[in-house]
Every structure is written in structure tokens, then in C-alpha cells.
Amino acid sequence: MVRELPPEARPREKLLARGPQALADAELLALLLRTGLAGQPVLHFAQALLDRWGGLSGLLQATPAQLASVKGLGPAKRAELLAVTEMVRRALSERLRERPVLDAPAAVMDVLRLHMADRAHEVFAVLFLDSQHRLIALEELFRGTLDQTSVYPREVALRALHHGAAAIILAHNHPSGVAEPSRADEALTRNLKAALGLLDIRVLDHFIVTRAGCTSMAERGLI
Structure with missing residues (x-):
């Protein structure tokens, strides 16, 4: 003892x-x-x-x-x-509300890993940001097998308008542990970027989240 x-x-x-x-x-x-x-x-x-x-x-x-x-x-x-x-x-989220998320990529990844890295099923989340790219809210919008037919741009857009967001960051987990973006991830990102662009809402990044870490599609040149 x-x-x-x-x-x-x-x-x-x-x-x-x-x-x-x-x-x-x-x-x-x-x-x-x-x-x-x-x-x-x-x-x-x-x-x-x-x-x-x-x-x-x-x-x-x-x-x-x-x-x-x-x-x-x-x-x-x-x-x-x-x-x-x-x-x-809440402490990690406060950091993102106090400074632009693009100045704190490690904090963004910490928040995402804590929220979804160990989920047994796929979860799709959106970080809604103001015009200075500070966090307004983080919401999980969809669960289950994710592709462009199961993630609805209209719902993402409605939540972005609700929050008065100027930009968003997309994120979803890979329960398999493979942090590489799939072709379906790339297609989904293009679809959402085009739809939200009509509302002048920028898609800054799309993170693939696993227990081992996060992969930024923006860093891969895929945004």
C-alpha cells in the first residue's frame, strides 16, 4: 500500500x-x-x-x-x-479561443486526439472559427462509416452559419490506426470545400486522427 x-x-x-x-x-x-x-x-x-x-x-x-x-x-x-x-x-479549448488556431497546431491536434482518437467508430467533427481563426465551437456532426454521401454539406453549412463562422477545420478519426488520407477523404474534402466556398466560408484543413497522431491534409497539399 x-x-x-x-x-x-x-x-x-x-x-x-x-x-x-x-x-x-x-x-x-x-x-x-x-x-x-x-x-x-x-x-x-x-x-x-x-x-x-x-x-x-x-x-x-x-x-x-x-x-x-x-x-x-x-x-x-x-x-x-x-x-x-x-x-x-476545456483547458485545451480555451487555448484555441484565446489565439488563432493556425498559431497553435499542436493544441488543435491535442484537442482532436482527446476528443476522438480512441473511438471504436468513425466520428466526423468540425471546428468552427471566427474571422481571426479563433475557436468558436467544436461539434461532432456525424458518426459511422464516412464518405461524401454520409456527411451532408448542408448540415455543416447550417452549423457554420449558426455560429457565424468565417472558416472551419474538418476532422475525423480512423479507428484502424492508419493516419493516411484515403481517396474518399480527399473527395469528401473537395465536396465540402466547394459547397462552403459558395457561402464564403473557408475550409482551412482536414485532420485524420489516430491514437498515434494526426495527419494534416493541408500540409499534404490536399486542401
């Missing part, structure tokens, strides 16, 4: 003495969990959760139902994990 460790090795004391960056992922998670299971100290329990979801990113993507299925994660612990996830999302 944590209290059986030397004081300097206990996660809370270690954090206070050396800062949060000194803690391993399992130690940070153990601070939230506080207790483990019978026969499984909290540090071991924390590491087991990280192993189950492939790290912190995967754990933060877990749904309430998935968390509820884990023995030892009662309502209080699940609520804390979900609250931390939402705090991270």
Missing part, C-alpha cells in the same frame, strides 16, 4: 516535494484513485487501468459505461476521472 512506501516515494509527498512532472502516469492516477482493491495496491490498480486502455489518453477517452464495468471504480472514482477529462478538454 502507498502508506507502506518511504515518505519520499509516496505519490502525494513526491508531488509536493518535486512537482507533478516527477510522477509517473500510474502515480498521478493513483492520487485520484486513492485506494486500490483487496490484494491490489492502488499503484498496481492504477497501472492495470493504464494497461487496459493503453495509457492516459485511452483512459481519458473511456465512456461512463466502460468505466462502470471496471471492478473497483465506484461512482466517486468514475466521477473524478470524468471530471478530469472534461477539465482537460
Whole structure:
């Protein structure tokens, strides 16, 4: 158990003495969990959760139902994990509302990976931007197998007009883990760019999101 460790090795004391960056992922998670299971100290329990979801990113993507299925994660612990996830999302979104997204591509990718990298199904999202390319809103608009017949330009345009957006960034995940844009992705992007161009709304980029990272179609010269 944590209290059986030397004081300097206990996660809370270690954090206070050396800062949060000194803690391993399992130690940070153990601070939230506080207790483990019978026969499984909290540090071991924390590491087991990280192993189950492939790290912190995967754990933060877990749904309430998935968390509820884990023995030892009662309502209080699940609520804390979900609250931390939402705090991270809001903090990252605040960064994009304070400065142009084109000045913070890493922050854009962080937001997108947190929102959709670990989804088991495809999700299509749109970042709506003002005239200075600061974030107004991020919305998931479509789910399932995505192509130009299942993503409706009219709905994207209506949401853009609702937000008064001057530009947008498109994003969708590849659950396969392959971050390369497909021919269907290229066709969909051209279709949306042409439709939104009629409304003087620019499509700045289209990101393909996986757990390993994001691919920018603009950087590939495909926008």
C-alpha cells in the first residue's frame, strides 16, 4: 500500500516535494484513485487501468459505461476521472479561443486526439472559427462509416452559419490506426470545400486522427 512506501516515494509527498512532472502516469492516477482493491495496491490498480486502455489518453477517452464495468471504480472514482477529462478538454479549448488556431497546431491536434482518437467508430467533427481563426465551437456532426454521401454539406453549412463562422477545420478519426488520407477523404474534402466556398466560408484543413497522431491534409497539399 502507498502508506507502506518511504515518505519520499509516496505519490502525494513526491508531488509536493518535486512537482507533478516527477510522477509517473500510474502515480498521478493513483492520487485520484486513492485506494486500490483487496490484494491490489492502488499503484498496481492504477497501472492495470493504464494497461487496459493503453495509457492516459485511452483512459481519458473511456465512456461512463466502460468505466462502470471496471471492478473497483465506484461512482466517486468514475466521477473524478470524468471530471478530469472534461477539465482537460476545456483547458485545451480555451487555448484555441484565446489565439488563432493556425498559431497553435499542436493544441488543435491535442484537442482532436482527446476528443476522438480512441473511438471504436468513425466520428466526423468540425471546428468552427471566427474571422481571426479563433475557436468558436467544436461539434461532432456525424458518426459511422464516412464518405461524401454520409456527411451532408448542408448540415455543416447550417452549423457554420449558426455560429457565424468565417472558416472551419474538418476532422475525423480512423479507428484502424492508419493516419493516411484515403481517396474518399480527399473527395469528401473537395465536396465540402466547394459547397462552403459558395457561402464564403473557408475550409482551412482536414485532420485524420489516430491514437498515434494526426495527419494534416493541408500540409499534404490536399486542401
